[in-house]
Amino acid sequence: MVETVLLVGVVASVFVGFNIGGSSTGITWGPSVGAGIVSKTTAAAVMTFFVxxxxxxxxxxxxxxxxxxxxxxxxxxxxxxxxxxxxxxxMLVANIFGVPVPTSMTTVGAIAGLGLATGTLDYATIAEIISWWIVTPIIGLWIGVLIGRYIYPWVNHRVDIEKSEGPLLRLERRGSVPTPALGPNTTRQEFGTTLAVFVIGCYMAFSAGASNVPNAAAPLVGTVDGLEPNTAIIIATFAIGLGGFTIARRTMASVGGELSDIPLLAALFVMVTASTITTILSWAGIPISLVMATVMTIVGIGWGRATRPVTVREAVSQDVDDTEIDLGAIVAQEKVDETAPRIGQPESADVLRGDDLFNPRAIVKYVSMWIIGPSMSTLLAYGFFLALPGVA
Structure with a gap:
């Protein structure tokens, strides 16, 4: 009987991990695949290793x-x-509504529902976790605002991320041992930026593994007659990798939901910020959603970029009558040899709009699912374990 239940649990763990792999691989490697820097197969393989x-x-x-x-x-x-x-x-409900899955929050909600039903919930721990769920979007938002307002335009007009025709690297066979060299059309800047994009993707994959592997593995680790932690991690990684090699190919082709609407450079800022927030909190043992930090950083960068025509003094004094703020602006298409407008100066005419990122309905939908998802899993688990107390 125990073996049968454990087998069912492993299948359920694989199912959860498979869906996690499908969504997280697309978000992590979508921008790089869309830019032609890595192939879908390479992205899935690297994703699996770093997860x-x-x-x-x-x-x-x-x-x-x-x-x-x-x-x-x-x-x-x-x-x-x-x-x-x-x-x-x-996860199924979130996918139906087309919202990135807040897996960590859903996992915590289900376990908390069990604790409520059995009177074993550690209120201090759950209060700490929820407080970080409230703080994390604010941190991501304001870091994004600072990047979009002060850092991104400065970097944008100095760094040009483009892929030239032909291979990035080639082998020179002048001596007895072949040595790698830049491709026929590859510049040093292209090689450096491509390497940076790849390293950042690996970093985000590591962060995704730190936050998402426990979601598929932990429910079987903390159980009587369950799995050893090492075994559960291997199974969860296999499932996430399987999702990366299969259903994630479609999401990578569309370059990820939110990230498809912003340039690769902006996506890299988002990836580094969201991954750092998630990794630090995971190291502290806080179950956190990588998607939450990602979405709010995107909004922050767009907001910060849009408010550059207004100085802090003007914003505080509300002396902005003569200044037009485009709340749909993400980045200005400055050329590399052009200088980004200073704070308080009008933007150039060529402004890339991103209304979807500032659509209040879209933001409300995301935040609502971050509330509804864990709340629903908590209520369902509470009702189930209250009706069947012997199961716990």
Whole structure:
């Protein structure tokens, strides 16, 4: 009987990991694939490796919180399988509404529902987690504002990320040992920017593993007769990688939902910011959504970029009658040899609009799902374990 339930749990874990891989791989590598820097197959392979690396190292801290910190008892194997079911259900609802899946939040909600039903919820731990869910979007937003207002335009007119025709590298066979050299049309700047894009993608994959591997593995680790942590991490990584090689190909082709509307350079700023926030909180053992930090950083960069024509003094004094602020502006298309307008100066005429990122309805939909997703998994788990207390 135990073996059968464990097998069902492994299948449920693979299903959750498979869907995580489909969404997180697209967000992580979509911009790089769209720019022609890496192929979809290479992206999926690199994603799988760094997801494993992130889950095996930093992800253990999150797994410990999910499996032991939120409730004060050990789960039964059946309860762990039920929690995985509620996680999968929350992901399904989010996918139906076309919203990036807040997997970590859904996982915490399902486990918290069990704790409420059994009277074993650690309120101090859950309060700390929820407080970080509130603070993280604000941090991502304001870091994005600072980048968009002060840093991005300065970098944008100095760095040109383009891919030339032909291979990036080639092998020279002048001596007995072939040595790598730049491709026939590759410049040093192109090589440097391409390498930076690739490294940032690896960093984001590591962050995705640190935050998402525990979501597919923890419900089976903290259970009686469950899996060992190392085994659960390997299974979760396999499932995420499988999703990356299959269903993620479609999301990578569209260059990821939010990131498809902004240039590659802006996407890189978003990736570094969101990955850093997620990795730091995962290291601290806080289950956090990479998608949450990503979306709010995108909004922040756009907002900061749009408000450059207004100085801080003008904003505080509300003396902006003669200044037109384009709230749909993401980046100005300055050429590399042009200088970005200073703070308080009008923007150039060639401004790339991004109304979707500032559409209040879209923002409300995202935030609503971040509330509805974990709330729904909490209520469903609470009702289930309250009706069937013997399962826990």
């Amino acid at each position: 494993f690396f992130g889950g095996w190292t930093v992800g253990r801290n999150v797994m410990e919180t999910l499996s032991e910190g939120i409730i004060t008892i050990d789960l039964t194997l059946t309860a762990g399988v039920a929690v995985l079911f509620f996680i999968g259900l929350g």
